[in-house]
Amino acid sequence: MSMASSSPLDGSQGSVSYPMDCVFEGCKIPVYSTSTWSKQVANGVHPVDWTWAEVVSKRRVNNKWDFYVHYVNFNKRLDEWVCEDRLDLEQLQLPRKESKVSSLARNSRPSSPDVQTPPPPMPPPKKINGIGRKRKHESVEPESAEGSPSTPLPETPPVPHMTGSLHVPSGSRTGHGPEDVITRMKNINMVELGRFRMKPWYFSPYPQELTSEPVIYLCEFCLKYVKSMKCLERHKAKCTLYHPPGNEIYRKESISFFEIDGRKNKAYAQNLCLVAKMFLDHKTLYYDTDPFLFYVMTEYDEFGFHLVGYFSKEKESSEDYNVACILTLPPFQRKGYGKILIEFSYELSKLESKSGSPEKPLSDLGLLSYRSYWSQTILEILLNLDGQDDNPPSMTINEISEKTSIRKEDVVSTLQNMNLVQYYKGQYIICLTKEVLDRHSRSMVKRKIRIDSQCIKWNPKDWSKRGKW
Incomplete structure (x- = not known):
């Protein structure tokens, strides 16, 4: 997780050790790698593997400080809580006065070529051996050993609105005030969905009382969230769903797609958006899911239809976007399911006799998936x-x-x-x-699962003539 270097970001600080009280939000400081720090300290060796990070928040735990840090020039999904012993106080950099607000507004990295943010000056990396190893490209496997402690976080702000759209309206993320700091921090330690436990990547506005739980449990069919396994068992005894609500519009072998209307199935659509927000940084949250359709991809077995991923689209899009938000859950990534979701969205566009495109900006993993699909499809033609x-x-x-x-x-x-x-x-x-x-x-040899257009049972609707949907 580290980049070895011998100088601060801009060379303005000397080798002066600061007291722990001087470390506050906006400071930049080297953070030692988890994988090497404990071994090196146990052997009496000063750690050498570190990465520059920006302090986002701090809290007091067992008479010691913990700091929530964002690693400079790395994706925000790698942010974490670190103990004070992993900080190199000799190279602490206090925030400049004019950049105190802008540091909060800065994103972790540009998500696509549509949004470019110049990175802060820093020494060239010499060694990377930890933080960049996982979740570098399209997919990851769920983690359970690492992550932030289950200590309750500060009280969350009022739950933002939620929508099926990935698009971030201009001015919606200003970076001002304590609410922005809180939404930059992961608030869920672990989530269990079906047979998988997943470590969230980003903040999601679940109720504040759930953020203190080590694990939150989701019904894998209706996506209702509860705080304990006993509550989940009581819910399962009453839940009658074995597949997403809505119409099944595609089935071939074990793969099925369900079309969910955000107005008719509002509770499911809102719960689906909460799940997606844990793994999508650029997702805007509005409670108005009425203007959106959700296409949920599932895998079928004898126990039911299990959620794999989904994409949403606007019922009426002025820009003819065929995808507003797209997600493959981490346990199913690197298996070709992302391309199936993209291919299905374009098959629907063919039935509508339209050309489509996803909303911008794309997430980093979304951009990789779309570029790969576009190149394979065009070359195949x-x-x-x-x-x-x-x-x-x-x-x-x-x-x-x-x-x-x-x-x-x-x-x-x-x-x-x-x-x-x-x-x-x-x-x-x-x-x-x-x-x-x-x-x-x-690449085509690896792409074993394809959408069969003959298996799609779906007719396009003209939503402009259907009143208020």
Whole structure:
């Protein structure tokens, strides 16, 4: 989890040891890696593996200070509580006066090319051996050994509103006031859903009394949250659901999709948004779920239909977005389910005779998944083209967009990202190199599960003519 270095962020502080009371919100300080700190201290060796972090909050536990820190230039899902012994007080950097407010408003990292935030100056990394190892790319496995203590956090603010949308309206996250600090901190230690226990990545506005529990328990069919296993057992005795509410619109083998109307099934939609917020940093929360449809993907066995992931979309989108929010639960990541969700959203767009695109900005994992899907889908179309006589096969950007329902702008950006567009004899052409083709064939071998469009039982609706949905 660390980057070894010998100088502070900007070289402005010397080797002066500060008292613990000087460490407050906004300070930057090196934090020693969990994996090496205890061993090195036990052997009488000064720790050398550390990472620069910004202090977000502090609390007093057993006559010692604990600090909630955000690791500079790392994703916010890695934020955690650390004890005071893991801080290097000799290199403490006090916040500059003019940057005290802006430090709170700064995101953990840009989530997609649409939002770019320059990182703070810091020495170049020399060694990374802990914090970046897990959850680096599209997926992770649930963790149970690490994480923040189960000590109650400070009282949470009033529950924000909740929606199915991932989009963050301008001005909705200003970074001012104590509420912003609290929502930057993970408030749930562990959540149990079905046979999985998952460690949340981000804040989610569950009721304050649940934040003091070591584990919160969710019904895997209606997603109702309770504070103990005994409460969950009593709920299961009364719960009649064995699948998400709504209409089943797709089934092939063990994979099913259910369409849930955010107005007709408001309680389920709100609970689903609370689950999603634990793993999506850029999700906006509004309690108005009426304008959204939720497409829930499940895996079927003899015990019922188990939640794998979902995506939501607006009933009426002025920008023709076909996805507002998309999530694959951590236990099911790195198994191809993310691409199934994306592929299903585009199959619905084909039935609507529209080209679609996800709302921006995308989360970091969402951007990786979409770029991978776009590149595989476009290359699959290009490789199936047949030339006539001596003429090489040809296809325009518009034709690719019509055939895949991927918006033209996304097609162009994907081709440019893969460096396939070349200027030749006064026109732009697409050149497929052997390296690109080999990489594509390897990726398609791993993509074993695909959506069968013949199994979709769904008719598009014109929501503009249906009154208030």
